[in-house]
Amino acid sequence: xxxxxxxxxxxxxxxxxxxxxxxxxxxxxxxxxxxxxxxxxxxxxxxxxxxxxxxxxxxxxxxxxxxxxxxxxxxxxxxxxxxxxxxxxxxxxxxxxxxxxxxxxxxxxxxxxx
Amino acid sequence: xxxxxxxxxxxxxxxxxxxxxxxxxxxxxxxxxxxxxxxxxxxxxxxxxxxxxxxxxxxxxxxxxxxxxxxxxxxxxxxxxxxxxxxxxxxxxxxxxxxxxxxxxxxxxxxxxx
DNA sequence: CAGCATCCCTGGAGATACTG
DNA sequence: CAGTATCTCCAGGGATGCTG
Numbered sequence: 001x002x003x004x005x006x007x008x009x010x011x012x013x014x015x016x017x018x019x020x021x022x023x024x025x026x027x028x029x030x031x032x033x034x035x036x037x038x039x040x041x042x043x044x045x046x047x048x049x050x051x052x053x054x055x056x057x058x059x060x061x062x063x064x065x066x067x068x069x070x071x072x073x074x075x076x077x078x079x080x081x082x083x084x085x086x087x088x089x090x091x092x093x094x095x096x097x098x099x100x101x102x103x104x105x106x107x108x109x110x111x112x113x114x
Numbered sequence: 115x116x117x118x119x120x121x122x123x124x125x126x127x128x129x130x131x132x133x134x135x136x137x138x139x140x141x142x143x144x145x146x147x148x149x150x151x152x153x154x155x156x157x158x159x160x161x162x163x164x165x166x167x168x169x170x171x172x173x174x175x176x177x178x179x180x181x182x183x184x185x186x187x188x189x190x191x192x193x194x195x196x197x198x199x200x201x202x203x204x205x206x207x208x209x210x211x212x213x214x215x216x217x218x219x220x221x222x223x224x225x226x227x228x
Numbered sequence: 229c230a231g232c233a234t235c236c237c238t239g240g241a242g243a244t245a246c247t248g
Numbered sequence: 249c250a251g252t253a254t255c256t257c258c259a260g261g262g263a264t265g266c267t268g
Contacts, residue, residue: 022240023240051243053241053243054241057241
């Protein structure tokens with residue numbers, strides 16, 4: 001980066017944060033990136049503690065940002081599938097770095113305590 | 115990364131998020147990374163809309179995570195200086211990626227609208 | 229100057245019930 | 249099955265005043 005003007009960088013950083021932050025967004029993204037397309041009910045089962053309402057809103061927000069797509073099949077009973085867009089895969093690098101740094105940080109803090 | 119088990123990656127990602135998330139943490143970090151050591155009052159002036167209470171708590175949380183250091187000079191009137199630790203600079207890569215992706219995303223969404 | 233203590237308010241998130 | 253619609257609650261954050 002080389003931080004020129006903090007205020008300039010700020011908007012970029014906070015835009016990214018807005019996409020990723022949300023109690024369930026990271027884990028939803030990880031599941032979709034890992035397992036590919038998933039139905040609403042599958043995601044619900046993969047995240048036992050999430051409420052339907054929260055799953056819906058988090059998915060809607062990710063969809064609005066073009067990170068995932070929502071495909072509705074006109075069947076009865078209804079079927080809706082979610083998957084990460086090509087564009088959304090651009091978040092992969094960020095998630096990867098956060099994953100790696102985060103694990104290292106957990107170790108760092110564990111060492112510090114002892 | 116290559117996402118093996120989403121649940122494994124989750125803790126790493128969310129650990130990183132916990133450090134960065136907080137209404138003022140990114141901008142505080144950017145200022146300290148850009149401008150080096152700063153006094154409490156300087157930061158307060160750089161962030162006109164932050165309350166003293168919030169500045170204090172955000173700084174304390176970053177300090178607890180070893181991201182910044184707090185140096186108190188035993189003078190009257192008191193002087194307290196904050197700076198990013200060597201360890202804390204490890205967040206630089208993440209902030210950089212978020213900055214770059216975020217700016218691109220703002221453009222992406224602007225284009226989409228038109 | 230660099231805080232802490234207190235009170236207060238809002239919005240993110242949970243629980244529950246209903247529906248095309 | 250894949251959602252809405254309400255009601256509710258709590259914690260993050262804000263406003264203000266006091267102090268070593």
